[in-house]
Amino acid sequence: MFNNRELISQVAVTAAQMRDIEARIFAAGIPVAALMEKVAGLITRRVEEILGQGDKVNNYSSPSPPLPLSPSPLRIGILAGPGHNGGDALVVARELYFRGYEVRVYCPIPKLKELTSQHLQYVRSLDIACYESIQNLQDCDFLIDGLFGFGLERDITEPIAGAIHQLNQWNKPVISIDVPSGLHTDTGEILGVGVRATYTLCLGLWKLGLLEDQALEYIGEAELIDFDIQYADVQAVLGEYPKVKRITTASALSTLPLPRQQVTHKYKEGNLLLVCGSRRYAGAAILTGLAARSSGVGLLSIAVPQSLADTMISHLPEALIIRCPETESGAISQLNLPANTDLNKFDAIACGPGITLDADSVVREILDSSKPLLLDADGLNVLASMGTLPTLQKRQALTILTPHAGEFKRLFPDIDVNQNKILAAQEAAKQSGAVVLFKGSKTAIANPQGWVWIIPQSTPALARGGSGDVLTGLLGGLIAQAVSRNLSVEKMVATAAWWHGRAGILAAQERTQLGVDALTLTRYLMPALTSVNR
Numbered sequence: 060m061f062n063n064r065e066l067i068s069q070v071a072v073t074a075a076q077m078r079d080i081e082a083r084i085f086a087a088g089i090p091v092a093a094l095m096e097k098v099a100g101l102i103t104r105r106v107e108e109i110l111g112q113g114d115k116v117n118n119y120s121s122p123s124p125p126l127p128l129s130p131s132p133l134r135i136g137i138l139a140g141p142g143h144n145g146g147d148a149l150v151v152a153r154e155l156y157f158r159g160y161e162v163r164v165y166c167p168i169p170k171l172k173e174l175t176s177q178h179l180q181y182v183r184s185l186d187i188a189c190y191e192s193i194q195n196l197q198d199c200d201f202l203i204d205g206l207f208g209f210g211l212e213r214d215i216t217e218p219i220a221g222a223i224h225q226l227n228q229w230n231k232p233v234i235s236i237d238v239p240s241g242l243h244t245d246t247g248e249i250l251g252v253g254v255r256a257t258y259t260l261c262l263g264l265w266k267l268g269l270l271e272d273q274a275l276e277y278i279g280e281a282e283l284i285d286f287d288i289q290y291a292d293v294q295a296v297l298g299e300y301p302k303v304k305r306i307t308t309a310s311a312l313s314t315l316p317l318p319r320q321q322v323t324h325k326y327k328e329g330n331l332l333l334v335c336g337s338r339r340y341a342g343a344a345i346l347t348g349l350a351a352r353s354s355g356v357g358l359l360s361i362a363v364p365q366s367l368a369d370t371m372i373s374h375l376p377e378a379l380i381i382r383c384p385e386t387e388s389g390a391i392s393q394l395n396l397p398a399n400t401d402l403n404k405f406d407a408i409a410c411g412p413g414i415t416l417d418a419d420s421v422v423r424e425i426l427d428s429s430k431p432l433l434l435d436a437d438g439l440n441v442l443a444s445m446g447t448l449p450t451l452q453k454r455q456a457l458t459i460l461t462p463h464a465g466e467f468k469r470l471f472p473d474i475d476v477n478q479n480k481i482l483a484a485q486e487a488a489k490q491s492g493a494v495v496l497f498k499g500s501k502t503a504i505a506n507p508q509g510w511v512w513i514i515p516q517s518t519p520a521l522a523r524g525g526s527g528d529v530l531t532g533l534l535g536g537l538i539a540q541a542v543s544r545n546l547s548v549e550k551m552v553a554t555a556a557w558w559h560g561r562a563g564i565l566a567a568q569e570r571t572q573l574g575v576d577a578l579t580l581t582r583y584l585m586p587a588l589t590s591v592n593r
C-alpha cells in the first residue's frame with residue numbers, strides 16, 4: 060500500500076476543495092500565520108536549491124536545472140498580491156533578504172488581507188524596497204510571483220494586468236507560488252492575463268488547473284511543495300477514495316502486471332488481437348505491433364491485409380499474423396481468423412491504427428464481439444459515423460476509446476472540449492459507458508463511474524505521426540493482461556499512457572525533442588520501465 064505522502068501526491072483538487080481542507084487544518088488548531096511561515100520556509104529552501112546556491116543537502120528530486128547565476132548578490136524581485144499568496148511571497152522576501160539576497164518588492168494593491176499587511180509592514184521596516192510600479196523590478200535577476208493563488212476568481216484588471224504583460228516580455232526566470240498568477244485554479248483557463256512561469260511550486264496538493272493542456276504554456280516545471288497535509292483531511296473533503304487521481308511512478312508500477320507469478324503460462328498472460336494497417340498505412344501496423352510486443356503480452360495475433368502479412372512477419376516473428384482479404388484500396392475487408400478461432404478466444408481486441416475508413420465492415424464485426432475492445436484512429440471514425448452512443452449501448456463488454464481532440468469532437472459533438480479536458484473526458488465516459496482516454500499535450504482517462512486519471516508528465520516530442528499507434532499497441536497488450544489477470548482495466552489504461560509518456564521523456568532526454576520518431580519511441584518503452592523499476 061502507499062504511504063500518506065505518496066497518496067497526497069496522487070490527489071488533485073479544486074480551489075473550493077483546497078479551501079475546505081485548509082479550513083479543517085485551521086479548525087484543528089494550527090494558526091494561519093504558523094502555516095504560512097512553514098510553507099514559505101519550504102518555498103525559500105526550494106528557491107535557493109533552484110538557484111543552485113542553497114543548502115547542498117537536496118531532499119527534493121526535481122528534474123529542473125538550476126537557473127543561470129549572475130554576480131552575487133542576486134537581485135530578486137518579489138511580486139506580492141493582496142491575499143495569502145502575497146503573504147507567502149512577503150515571507151519569502153524577508154527570508155531571502157536575511158540570506159543576503161538583494162530583494163525588491165512589487166506590491167501594487169493598497170488593500171491587503173491582515174496577515175499579508177503585517178508581513179508587508181515588517182518587510183518595509185527592514186528597508187526592503189517596496190514599489191507600486193513593476194518597472195522597478197526590471198533589473199532583477201529573477202522574479203517570484205505571489206500575486207494570486209487559488210483565491211483568484213475573476214479577470215485580472217489594471218494595473219496588475221499591465222504589469223504581468225510587462226514581466227512576461229522581460230523573459231526572466233519566474234518562480235510562481237502555488238499557481239502562476241492569472242491561471243484559474245480549477246480549469247487552467249487564463250483570467251485576462253497570466254504569468255508565464257519558469258517554475259511553479261504548487262503548495263500542499265496539486266491543483267486541477269495545472270493538469271490541463273491550456274496551463275502548459277504558463278506553468279513551466281511544476282512541482283509539489285508537500286507541507287504535511289494529513290490524508291485524513293483530504294479524505295474528509297474528497298471522500299475516502301478521491302475520484303481524480305494523478306498517475307505517479309509508484310501508482311503506475313503498482314498497476315503493472317509485475318512481477319509475474321512463478322507458475323504461469325502464455326495463455327494466462329494476455330491474448331491480444333490487433334486489427335491494424337492497410338496498404339496505404341503499413342507502418343501503422345508495424346508500430347502498433349512493436350509496441351504491443353513491449354507490453355509483455357503472452358500471445359499476440361495481428362490481423363492485417365494479406366499484402367502486408369510478409370512484412371509483418373519479418374518485423375514480429377513471434378506474432379501470429381492473420382492474413383485478411385482486402386478491399387481494392389488495400390484495407391482489411393473481413394477478418395479471416397484461423398480455423399477453430401473466434402473473437403471470443405482473445406482477452407482483448409485493439410482496432411484502428413492505419414485501417415482507413417474502408418475497413419468499416421470489420422469495425423462493425425468487432426463491435427459485435429463480447430470482448431473488451433480498444434478503438435483508435437479510423438476505428439473511432441467508423442464508430443462516430445455509426446452513432447457513438449447508440450452503437451456503444453448495444454455492446455455488452457467494455458469499450459476503450461482513445462481519441463485526440465479531432466476524433467473526440469466527431470465522437471461526442473455535444474461536449475465542449477475547449478475549456479476543461481478532465482470534465483470533457485468524464486462526460487464522454489458517462490454518456491457512452493466507455494473508458495475514454497482523451498489524448499493531447501496532457502492525457503486524461505475517465506471511466507463511466509466518474510473516476511479520472513491524469514498523466515502529469517509527457518513531452519511535446521510525442522507530437523509526431525505514429526505516436527498514437529505506439530500507444531494503442533502498448534495499451535492493447537496491457538489491457539489483455541489486465542483482463543486475463545482480473546486487474547482493473549481503467550487503471551491499466553492510465554498506466555499505459557503513463558508508460559508511453561515516460562518513454563517519450565526518456566527518448567527526448569537522450570535524443571532531444573526532435574529525436575523521438577514513433578519507431579524510436581517503441582525502442583524506449585522497455586528502457587523507460589527499467590529506469591524506474593529497479
Ligand SMILES: NC(=O)C1=CN([C@@H]2O[C@H](COP(=O)(O)OP(=O)(O)OC[C@H]3O[C@@H](n4cnc5c(N)ncnc54)[C@H](OP(=O)(O)O)[C@@H]3O)[C@@H](O)[C@H]2O)[C@@H](O)CC1
Nearest residue numbers: 081095141142143144207208209210211212213214215237
Ligand atoms: N491552502 C493552504 O493550506 C495554504 C495557502 N496558502 C496561500 O494562500 C493562497 C490563497 O490565499 P487567498 O485565499 O488569500 O487568495 P489569493 O490567491 O492570495 O488571492 C485572493 C485575494 O485577491 C483578491 N482578488 C481576487 N481576484 C482579484 C482580481 N482579479 N484583482 C484584484 N484582486 C483580486 C481577493 O480580494 P477580493 O477583492 O476578492 O476580496 C483576495 O484578497 C494560496 O494560493 C497559497 O499561496 C499558504 O499561505 C498556506 C497554506
Ligand SMILES: Nc1ncnc2c1ncn2[C@@H]1O[C@H](COP(=O)(O)OP(=O)(O)O)[C@@H](O)[C@H]1O
Nearest residue numbers: 498499500517518519521522524525526527528
Ligand atoms: N504536445 C504533446 N505533449 C505530450 N504528448 C503529446 C503531445 N502531442 C501529442 N502527444 C501524444 O502523442 C500521441 C499522439 O497520438 P495521435 O494524435 O493519435 O497520433 P497518431 O495518430 O499520428 O499516432 C498521444 O498519446 C498524445 O497524447
Ligand SMILES: [K+]
Nearest residue numbers: 207236238240
Ligand atoms: K502565484
